[in-house]
Amino acid sequence: AQTVTQSQPEMSVQEAETVTLSCTYDTSESNYYLFWYKQPPSRQMILVIRQEAYKQQNATENRFSVNFQKAAKSFSLKISDSQLGDTAMYFCAFMKHVGGAGGSNYKLTFGKGTLLTVNP
Amino acid sequence: DTGVSQNPRHKITKRGQNVTFRCDPISEHNRLYWYRQTLGQGPEFLTYFQNEAQLEKSRLLSDRFSAERPKGSFSTLEIQRTEQGDSAMYLCASSLVPGRSSNQPQHFGDGTRLSIL
Numbered sequence: 001a002q003t004v005t006q007s008q009p010e011m012s013v014q015e016a017e018t019v020t021l022s023c024t025y026d027t028s029e030s031n032y033y034l035f036w037y038k039q040p041p042s043r044q045m046i047l048v049i050r051q052e053a054y055k056q057q058n059a060t061e062n063r064f065s066v067n068f069q070k071a072a073k074s075f076s077l078k079i080s081d082s083q084l085g086d087t088a089m090y091f092c093a094f095m096k097h098v099g100g101a102g103g104s105n106y107k108l109t110f111g112k113g114t115l116l117t118v119n120p
Numbered sequence: 121d122t123g124v125s126q127n128p129r130h131k132i133t134k135r136g137q138n139v140t141f142r143c144d145p146i147s148e149h150n151r152l153y154w155y156r157q158t159l160g161q162g163p164e165f166l167t168y169f170q171n172e173a174q175l176e177k178s179r180l181l182s183d184r185f186s187a188e189r190p191k192g193s194f195s196t197l198e199i200q201r202t203e204q205g206d207s208a209m210y211l212c213a214s215s216l217v218p219g220r221s222s223n224q225p226q227h228f229g230d231g232t233r234l235s236i237l
Contacts, residue, residue, distance in 0.1 A: 004162075033223045044123075045163075045211065045228040052223070091162050095223065106151065106176070108226060110162030 002027045002094050006111035013082045014119050020067075021077045021114050023092030029053075033095045034068065034075045035108070040088040048090070051075065082118045089113045122146070124229035126212050132235045133202060140198045141232045145214030152195050153226060154187055156180065157209040169195060170217065199234075207236045 003026045013019035025034070036048040051059045051068050058066050063083075067076045079086055092111040125144040133139050145152045150171050155163035166185070167177045171192035181187075184203075189195040199206055210233075213226040 035225070037228075044230045045213075047225045047227070050223070050225060093162075106153070106168055107165045108153075108155075108163070109165070112160065112162050 002029070002032075002096075002109045004092050004094050004109055004111035006090075006092055006114050008114045009112070010115045010117070012117040012119055013079075015082055015084060017082055018078060018080045019082055019116065021079075021090050021092075021116065023075045023077070023111060025073050025075065025092070025094050027073070027094065027096075029096055031096075034066075035093040035095070036064070036066070036075075036077045037091045037093060037110075038086075038088045039091065039113075040085075045091070049077070079116075084118050084120060087116060087118045089115050124212055124214050124227055126210075126229035126232050128232055129230060130233045130235070132237065134237050135202055135204060137202055138198065138200045139202060139234060140196055141210055141212075141234075142194060142196050143212030143214075143229060144194045145212070146227055147193075148216070149214035149227070150192065150217055151215045151224075151226075152189055153213040153215075154195070154197055155211040155213065157211055157231070158207075163211050166197075202234075202236050204236050207234055209233050 005024045032053045034051045037045045038048045039045045049061045049064050063080045065078045091113045093108045127142045153168040154166040157163040169189040184200045187197045209231040211231045213228045215226045216224040
């Protein structure tokens, strides 16, 4: 079974600064996907960024980028130029690659989340 | 893009009552997922459908829980004889079927927050 660990329950950052959220995971799979989802207060969960494990290049989406260290099973999220609207709970999630053993290529396994507050 | 829609947004009920939630996925999405999120935790997988077929159920889904997707479009999640421990946010997500070498992201609804008195 896969596990996802987010060791920072809460973090805060000043507007316009950079913040990094940590995520580690445990799996015996070699092919998988990793995701960061954002859940603003009382609003729906939104996909921020995703990474295929077979790709060495780190994914980027505008102000969001990841540092994927496959050997260390680490998948951190960096948010540059933080904005007030970035205030949210951030979840790291894991999914086996399509066609993985056991056919469990659909289920997202989430960490407990990191509450990020961006201060003006 | 109307997104994933869930109704109701909030449900308060007495212990022992039955409740039913509805999820309308993004129209072209053939996969539909249910997750449960308790306070301070990340979402936990409950079950998923591909079209009308329910293909997997988590051990979290006791026999008091039943989910349907009768025509492969909307889905309902029913909880019978509710218990205090059922209080949670119930999230629905939908996606396209992943390809051989690609992944299709799951799009989430706003969730239904269930409170058991």
